[in-house]
Amino acid sequence: MSLFDPQQRKENPRLRSAMALFRLAQAIKKMSQMESDPVGLSPVQVQTLLFVYHTRRDVASVGNLAKSIGTTHATAVGIVNGLLAKGLVQKQAKQEDRRITLLQLTESGRDVVAKIEDWGKTLQSAMDHLPDEVLDSFEIGLGAIVSSLQKAGHLVVAEPCHGCVHFRPNVAGSDQPHYCQAIKRYLSFAESQKECPEHAPSCDLGQEKRGGSVER
């Protein structure tokens, strides 16, 4: 069976859907390039800046970046080096484990992030005319595919703390009111709102409804 065979596709809805996803991936590649050109960066450099901006600081590592964008550690290092040379990110060894390199945005990096806030808008606007009931089924279907690819190790889905099995909200009265049982530490509200690559959805349906995102 081949999704590239039009005769087989005619008879098989799974092949038709797989082909639609393949075509979407091609369109997304083109649109990402188009939206990255104005800031003089490649799509993967933009993704890296967005990863650093949206990921909790103590897990915004080169290793997690590699998983998030689906590449090797060596390639991620190369991307980071390009951004270091442009003065958009800085790196430092993690205090608890100096083998891990953490990334932060510089002031110039934050300025660029402000300019690319709506990166992905072309794809987003393609969803604008979908009626809500179609969107609901679409989200559940896509979520199931994301979940299946995640279980097979083809992608990482990073999400904020809400909905994670390890999350214990509002257990302390301080400026760090939440607790994570996985990393065994208290979290501020702001930290709990950032993406975490260790997020473990409290139920598969929740994961499917969200449809996932990249570690991001």
Ligand code: SF4
């Ligand atoms: S493991 Fe879950 S609760 Fe812990 S920081 Fe990550 S998302 Fe939050």
